[in-house]
Amino acid sequence: MAFFDKLFSGLSKTRKQLDDNLAEVFDRDRIDEDFYDDLEELLILSDIGVTATQNIIDDLRRDEYYEHIRKPKALGMHMVKKIEQIMSTCESDYSFEEKKSVVLVVGVNGVGKTTTIGKLASQYMARGRKVMVAAADTFRAAAQEQLAVWAERSGALLVAGSDGQDPSSVVYDAISSARSKDIDILLIDTAGRLNNKKNLMEELAKMKRIIDREYPESCKETLIVLDGATGQNALEQARQFKEVTDVSGVIITKLDGSAKGGIAIAIQSELQIPVKYIGVGEGIDDLQKFDAKEYVRALFYKEVNDEDGDKEQ
Amino acid sequence: MAFESLTDKLQNVFKGLKSKGRLTEADVRIALREVKMALLEADVNFKVVKQFVKSVEERAVGSDVMNGLNPGQMVIKIVNEEMTALMGSETTELSFLPGQAKTVIMMCGLQGSGKTTSAAKLALALSKKGKKSLLVACDVYRPAAFEQLKVNAEKVGADFYGIEGEKDPLKIVRSAMDAAAANSDNIVIIDTAGRLQIDEVLMEELANIKATVDVHQTLLVVDAMTGQEAVNVASAFNDRIGIDGVVLSKMDGDARGGAALSVKAVTGKPVLFVGMGEKLTDLDQFYPDRMASRILGMGDVLSLIEKAGQQIDADTEKEMTAKLKKGKFDFEDYLMSMNQMKKMGGISSIMSMLPGMGGMLPKGANMSDLADQIDEKKLARTEAIILSMTKKERQDPDLLNPSRKHRIAKGAGVDIAEVNRLVKQFKETQKMMKRLPGMMGKRGRFKLPF
Incomplete structure (x- = not known):
């Protein structure tokens, strides 16, 4: 009973409250096959994926045995803590925000890259950073205009190309402009591309090379934007974008729906890319720094109404 | 992304299984576990999968395994049929209002x-x-x-x-x-x-x-x-x-x-x-x-069949099928079918589209391994060997004595052992073809061994 004891010895009010809100799966009396079946369902429905789900359940079975965990609720808390640990970010993950940096934003079509950049630009500007946005999506109709609107809203400077222009040349122009204007953060918007399109991925690799070559002293960050409703393909997206652009962080958008974005767990554990931001709404401030606790809570806790729930946790 | 196909997985699961005749509950359960995993990996909703697997199970347990199929293939057949039933078997057209109405x-x-x-x-x-x-x-x-x-x-x-x-x-x-x-x-x-x-x-x-x-x-x-x-x-x-x-x-x-x-x-x-x-x-x-x-x-079988249909001219196909059925089939045909393969985008692209290839594989191998193993360069050498034969030799491989083989090897720039291997392989294939004329249906061309 060591683990059980440890967990509940310093039981604070908050923890008890959290514990009570664990998903219904954990309300059972004992840990049996039905419990694991239901847990499997919960995990898979969150898009965590077959393999990661299997790994989590195997781990839990082992821990149940070796750490003598008897109650589903205790096992649930155990799991929550472990996943929270895996998903936790550290301060250095955001150090690019305080330096002179170039942030390349990549992803497949329709995940919300342009909108995310608009929101990031607004937030950085509000914090007093000098921001420039570069519209290197020269393919999609009106992508330039869309980013221009965001630049105007946020007050960030804009470097745009013309339709059909080589996006790398936009990147080049943006870097020289950012240098001469002493910009703190340069955000580069790229065209959405599916990860299995070799030529387009090559184009992205070229942009990355230009950044490395033209602005070597900058802090280089590559963020991949993933749609929260995407299933198992998100892992493949992260893997393949990482290969060509050395992705250093994940942004999950559209988590204000009922999608859970559980694939982030697989991405973190298989590719070691941390989630840095999540999008939970249309507003500028709805793009938030990732909080592992909140995330895990959304995955494994009962949905609570705002009145009963303790939002501070 | 190289998914291991469900077909390959099921072939592996059923490898050791000799049970013929009827699908037992145990067979079905093992197979459906893999089906379930495949569906979940493909992002089909958990609840939909559960229901689907249940309906397949009900149909599959106790059903007869058709002649020529192994239990794995039989389960796949049922899964595929149920899936098609669920997805709808017909293409649906967008509907319009009649006449001038907008x-x-x-x-x-x-x-x-x-x-x-x-x-x-x-x-x-x-x-x-x-x-x-x-x-x-x-x-x-x-x-x-x-x-x-x-x-x-x-x-x-x-x-x-x-x-x-x-x-x-x-x-x-x-x-x-x-x-x-x-x-x-x-x-x-x-x-x-x-x-x-x-x-x-x-x-x-x-x-x-x-x-x-x-x-x-x-x-x-x-x-x-x-x-x-x-x-x-x-x-x-x-x-x-x-x-x-x-x-x-x-x-x-x-x-x-x-x-x-x-x-x-x-x-x-x-x-x-x-x-x-x-x-x-x-x-x-x-x-x-x-x-x-x-x-x-x-594998997208239908796309393959369609692609093949576009590329292979129908007369050649008929002629070939007739020859195959009679068990008459020479190096000329071998060459022709190789050319047709090329037209369709090379063997590895065809292999990746074909389901059911798993059964032909050595133990433990999967589709992508196989595609890798089939060295397209090796096929080119085979082609060179055949092209170095005279027309008569191609039509009648029995003519090939050691001195002719030497000449061919020189012409093709390969070792004589390679020529021997090809001839031996070819004769075995011929024998096999004679034994199995029944297998050569309309789609006989896909069974050409390479």
């Missing part, structure tokens, strides 16, 4: 699912059928959505209607109908803003559009990469707004597209179109049976 089509879906692009693609596809479309910009929220649709409308040669700065979609659709009348358009395609299915205000907006104009077809655009959420999205849009069909976008990616099955299962509404690329011409008809194969990772 068909109003409303596109809806989540943000970023591809509504604006799909709307433009649809206008282009319909223009090829002689219809004239008016694209209506009703996304009053996303910056530059208006411009995006306008530019795309121009590209596809469709009419465009929008009121820049207008925030009331109802006003826009009302006057759009007048514009359509003035332009004598017979199709009106309304592009709406992306919205979450739980956003009651925005869902209400869609319902209001439907109440304002007579929408004939409401199309839900679903990203092919959608995960478990597809079920919630589809059922919410269907319950709240009522949808008539689905456009599955971004199918040119490498997602399995299990969302298609989830959506069909919960709404019963057909997928009408699939988006296959970024060009505005990239909108295709939807073929449910092919989708079933893709989700299961069973």
Whole structure:
């Protein structure tokens, strides 16, 4: 009973409250096959994926045995803590925000890259950073205009190309402009591309090379934007974008729906890319720094109404 | 991405299994575990999978294993049939109002699912059928959505209607109908803003559009990469707004597209179109049976057959089949079939499209290994050897004595051992062909051993 004891010895009010809100799966009396079946369902429905789900359940079975965990609720808390640990970010993950940096934003079509950049630009500007946005999506109709609107809203400077222009040349122009204007953060918007399109991925690799070559002293960050409703393909997206652009962080958008974005767990554990931001709404401030606790809570806790729930946790 | 196909997995599962005749409960259970995993990996919704597996189980247990199939193949056959039944076996066409009436089509879906692009693609596809479309910009929220649709409308040669700065979609659709009348358009395609299915205000907006104009077809655009959420999205849009069909976008990616099955299962509404690329011409008809194969990772057999049909000229095929049936088959034929393989994009591309190849593999190998093993260079050498033979030698391999083989080896620039190996292999193949004339049906060409 060591683990059980440890967990509940310093039981604070908050923890008890959290514990009570664990998903219904954990309300059972004992840990049996039905419990694991239901847990499997919960995990898979969150898009965590077959393999990661299997790994989590195997781990839990082992821990149940070796750490003598008897109650589903205790096992649930155990799991929550472990996943929270895996998903936790550290301060250095955001150090690019305080330096002179170039942030390349990549992803497949329709995940919300342009909108995310608009929101990031607004937030950085509000914090007093000098921001420039570069519209290197020269393919999609009106992508330039869309980013221009965001630049105007946020007050960030804009470097745009013309339709059909080589996006790398936009990147080049943006870097020289950012240098001469002493910009703190340069955000580069790229065209959405599916990860299995070799030529387009090559184009992205070229942009990355230009950044490395033209602005070597900058802090280089590559963020991949993933749609929260995407299933198992998100892992493949992260893997393949990482290969060509050395992705250093994940942004999950559209988590204000009922999608859970559980694939982030697989991405973190298989590719070691941390989630840095999540999008939970249309507003500028709805793009938030990732909080592992909140995330895990959304995955494994009962949905609570705002009145009963303790939002501070 | 190299998925291990379900077919390969099942072949492996059943490798040690000798049971013939009837599928036992144990056989089925083992097989269905793999089926379940494959479906979940393909992002089919958990609940849909559960139900599907149950119905397959009920049908499969105790059913007879057909002649010529092993238990694994039999389960696959049943799975495939059930899947096709669920997906719908027929291609569904978009419906139009008859005569001069204006068909109003409303596109809806989540943000970023591809509504604006799909709307433009649809206008282009319909223009090829002689219809004239008016694209209506009703996304009053996303910056530059208006411009995006306008530019795309121009590209596809469709009419465009929008009121820049207008925030009331109802006003826009009302006057759009007048514009359509003035332009004598017979199709009106309304592009709406992306919205979450739980956003009651925005869902209400869609319902209001439907109440304002007579929408004939409401199309839900679903990203092919959608995960478990597809079920919630589809059922919410269907319950709240009522949808008539689905456009599955971004199918040119490498997602399995299990969302298609989830959506069909919960709404019963057909997928009408699939988006296959970024060009505005990239909108295709939807073929449910092919989708079933893709989700299961069973290779796109139908595409292969179609491709083969286009490339292989029918007479050659007939001639070849006749020869095969008689067990007469010489190096000339070998050469010809090799050339046809090349036309179809090389052996490895064919292998990847063919299901059921797993059974031919050595233990532990999977499809991608096999494709790697078949060295296309080696095939080129084989070709060189055959080309170094005289016509007579090709027709009658028995002529090949050591001195002829020496000459051939020199001509082809290979070792004589390689010539010997090819001849030996060829004779074995000939023997096998004679023994198995019954196996050579219409599709006999696919069984050519290389």
